[in-house]
Amino acid sequence: MIAIKKYLVAVTVIASLLMSALVFADEYKGRVITLTDAQQMALNNNYNIKNIRESVKKARIQIWQAWAILLPNLSADGSIVRNSNETSMDLPDFEYIARTGDFQNAPTISSNMTSLWVKQFGFTANMTLLNARSFPLIKNAYDYRDNTEKTARHQKNDLLFAVTSAYYQIQFAKESIFVAEESMQNAEEFLKLSEAKKKVGQGTKIDLLRAESEVVNARKNLQNAEDSYKLAKTALSYLIGVDSEFDVVEPEDVVPVSGDLDLLSQKALSDRLDLDVAKQNITMAKRDKLDTWMKWIPSFDITYKWDYTSSPMFGAEKDSWMLIFGAKWAILDGGTKIAELSQKAASKRMSENTYSQLKLDIKEDVEISLIEVKKRQRNIELSKKQVEVAEEAHKLVSRQYEMGMATSLDVSDAANQLSNVKYALVLEELQYNLAVLTLNKVSGEYLPIASR
Secondary structure (H helix, E strand, O other), X not given: XXXXXXXXXXXXXXXXXXXXXXXHHHHHHOEEEOHHHHHHHHHHHOHHHHHHHHHHHHHHXXXXXXXXXXXXXXXXXXXXXXXXXXXXXXXXXXXXXXXXXXXXXXXXXXXXXXXXXXXXXXXXXXXXEEOOOHHHHHHHHHHHHHHHHHHXXXXXXXXXXXXXXXXXXXXXXXXXXXXXXXXXXXXXXXXXXXXXXXXXXXXXXXXXXXXXXXXXXXXXXXXXXXXXXXXXXXXXXXXXXXXXXXXXXXXOXXXXXXXXXXXXXXXXXXXXXXXXXXXXXXXXXXXXXHHHHHXXXXXXXXXXXXXXXXXXXXXXXXXXXXXXXXXXXXXXXXXHXXXXXXXXXXXXXXXXXXXXXXXXXXXXXXXXXHHHHHHHHHHHHHHHHHHHHHHHHHHHHHHHHHOOOOOHHHHHHHHHHHHHHHHHHHHHHHHHHHHHHHHHHHOOOOOHHHHO
């Protein structure tokens, strides 16, 4: 009975160790990241995106700075002075003189000139009543904020498409490994068959060497495919900010936007945010030029000043205030504003040229991308047919080699041809997905996650 209990305990311990080993193996594989996960992680962890968010914050702060031209300003000042000595002066009582008219017999009043300690403080409030420059500056501040937000969304979208492309390249690398493993298996079977034929005297040393060379070449291709897989994962890990081991799932094929060239071009010109930004830059450049013209218009302000001193002169009140209505008109500045107008006019023309060039670039990108998608789609169909033919040819040549009707060189050529066309098919499928991604992006497709 005791032996049975010990046996059960031993079995339980072994089972627990096996379960721990399985859990450790599962953790070693790392987490599985979907395409949506990768996109969200890029928005959360990518440092360029963090800088984009900060640029949006700075653009919003510029609105406050623009309004500061019209908002009131308040300042305070104060001082404490210690004089070397205290002085005073006897002055006639002017109130007595005014009442009696007797100047000679008027009594004197001692008036403090300087005290040992003099305390003084005051407040000054200033507010602009009219400054013509405020109108274009404030409006440009709002437009700059809108442009920054649009640019931020456009840059986020570019990053998300880059993450998507990197994700598909990982899948391509995995499929390349499958092709390389299949080629390795065919090469090993070829080697086994060559060794068997050599033993029974139906094969030659050259056949065996050729088979061994095929195995070495297949192993090299497999190792290269595995390295490509690691490199693809490294590229994605830097985009999404992950430094731990992870795996990916097979993504769905990308669906291209529908429409012909004219429709896609119109869509791109209406939906591309970078084109909106370029167009708005023209308007902002015009307002920037208007701002220079507004410098010739006088500005008006109002100032209220209140002061307090502990040692007033000649018996005056300790506190006083004044209200000042002021105007400032820059009539002549040595031609600075005229030169500035020429610079602003050049900036406006540059903005117009940038907008026009971007429109041409967008149309060209759409046309090139659409042609690329159609080409890749056609190549996939041709590659599938080539794979079918190569598989059938490899089977026939392998049977003929077994029966002595084909040489080892024929088998090697058939195997290489099969491996090449399968790899070409995988590559064409990747190129097709990347071409569709490019077409969607240049056509003005924005992923919903890009607005976060």
